[in-house]
Amino acid sequence: MPVCSYELKGTDAQTSARRGELTLRHGVVQTPAFMPVGTYGVVKGLVEEEIRDLGAHMILANAFHLVDRLGAEYVRDMGGLHQFMGWSGPILTDSGGFQLFSLRHLAKMDADGVTIASPHDGRPVRLTPESVVQAQADLGVDVAMILDHCPKLPAERRELERSLETTHRWAERARAVPVDPQTGPARFGIVQGGLEEDLRARSVEFLTGLDFDGYAIGGLSVGEDPQAMISMVEFAAPRLPKGKVRYLMGVGYPEDIVEAVAAGVDLFDCVLPSRNGRNGNLFTSAGRLVIKHAANRDDPRPIDEDCDCFTCQRYSRAYLRHLYTMGMSLSARLMSIHNLRYYQRLMERIRSSIEQGTFPELLAWARSRPQGKPPSRLKVARP
């Protein structure tokens, strides 16, 4: 069995939305899919049963942060990330490429790779395209993202070209690392190129030439205009191979996800539902709900009367507000569960609408949503 295979089950007639199945060593993922974020080897506050009850099939962790905090060989010696963290389903790890962007003030590039001063203790963490694949093999994850270079936008054309060259050189080296064909990990290439269509096209062409197991669109949702982000996804996604899975990194709001699905994207991750959940900023079928608002004090209703999550089946807004104002960690857990289930319900709706030929209506609905234009659009980033 290959470490990664994607089967296209159907395509929407009017859009590029795809219904598929991604088979990895630790299980099958129905796509389009959303991965809850577990940067440090924990989906904050939750255990495996709770994550599965959300309807999530696959989670994301971060190889850079795990290497920085624990070391990949340490996790390997502890039985691998699955055993260590108690999650038996598929895991994808981000490479650390995003940390070259978010921690660029701590990073020093050289001809061979990059050295980042650890954000928690200052020790140098060395990343090369090869070490990053090896670290993810040691972690034992299903999917390794290769090391990429993510430029800050807006950027000069020359800078974008230089950055893209680095990404491509690193991609060749990452592809050349021998990995066990039985145990993987699968490797996904990451398309870069900022907001320049010709660079994105060049990146797609170069990376697909290396024949990765899947392809990600990276370097978006890093501060650019949301419409520019969606336009670039619409440009890049359809150019990727039909027979491989397509992953849009670190995106995003529910409406962004529906738009990206319409462009042909299969896989998503974002800290938004879990982080907002912990902070009491909740997604509901009637729009945003901020749990700390005084109006919730006397409200015996669940967060969302249309929601089937554990939290909404059991607890009132009033009680959640009580827990939140008391600083009780249970509130973070319960509200994360709700928000993550909201995202999984969205994915279920996306999948069934593609199957039933009603995806264009879902897209129209998403475009009309009041929370499509939130008053404070949070920055949505890879963890």
Added chain:
Amino acid sequence: MPVCSYELKGTDAQTSARRGELTLRHGVVQTPAFMPVGTYGVVKGLVEEEIRDLGAHMILANAFHLVDRLGAEYVRDMGGLHQFMGWSGPILTDSGGFQLFSLRHLAKMDADGVTIASPHDGRPVRLTPESVVQAQADLGVDVAMILDHCPKLPAERRELERSLETTHRWAERARAVPVDPQTGPARFGIVQGGLEEDLRARSVEFLTGLDFDGYAIGGLSVGEDPQAMISMVEFAAPRLPKGKVRYLMGVGYPEDIVEAVAAGVDLFDCVLPSRNGRNGNLFTSAGRLVIKHAANRDDPRPIDEDCDCFTCQRYSRAYLRHLYTMGMSLSARLMSIHNLRYYQRLMERIRSSIEQGTFPELLAWARSRPQGKPPSRLKVARP
């Protein structure tokens, strides 16, 4: 059905240990029993299934803190504490008497009752023996502790006598409050008297004369020598009526519990297992384990190989240490579960040993335990 009945199922031949069954409106509690603490209407980090999986039948909350934070009428209007917090088993609430002790710098006594400046916003919270029973009726709990006066030890004899007088006067008034005979709450009297045997005897006599539904021994574990505490339990417990349940408030270490059971106590609560659990200070069959210690970094074993709790079935010391050092709330939840299950396993062992006539061996084992003399004996107090 009465709101509270205690059935004595058997007594140990060599000690005063009792095996019993306490029937309350929301369920039956096998005694001796330990109540996890949920001061503010939440057993920190845990939901009902988890509390039940511990083997706990009954929990404790605190009427003073609930009144201070939310108001009893508010909780009543939210459907009562059971519905509000999502716990369908028996609940006992402490009265606020202990806060007259722990918050005495904020409390002003007068002829009718006491006014405490709210520890969170300074607003005056008025407590009278009557209002405290009424508040607990509004909360809808199974057992209401009456308002008592808990002196700071050591205390002058005269001061102890005056304090005891207050406790008894308040007890009469609390007993006289009419409560619904169908919905309760049951009322437990609280024996005070410091470390003076004659005062304790006087208190037992006075309170039993008022015919409460159960009796607590209060005012212990407030800074006195542990041996003096046990001696006073051994003095007071056997003097309480055999046909009513006996509750030792805020105690304590596992060995203290076994000693108190030997003296005839049926019911316990303490923040120790949950608070220590959150802080990574763990009870194990081989003694204490401090999760943050470096030795745990490479230890793939569970906290306790003899433990059947969710945490020990699933996670290594290494992973728990990782979560703890990262400040992840999941570690508090998982370690609370372990410590609380440790206590419930102790209670299960106590109950079965009384049934099987082997309790004296358990008592001998408890007296020989290395963790009977912990290096830093934490203050064990009512929440």
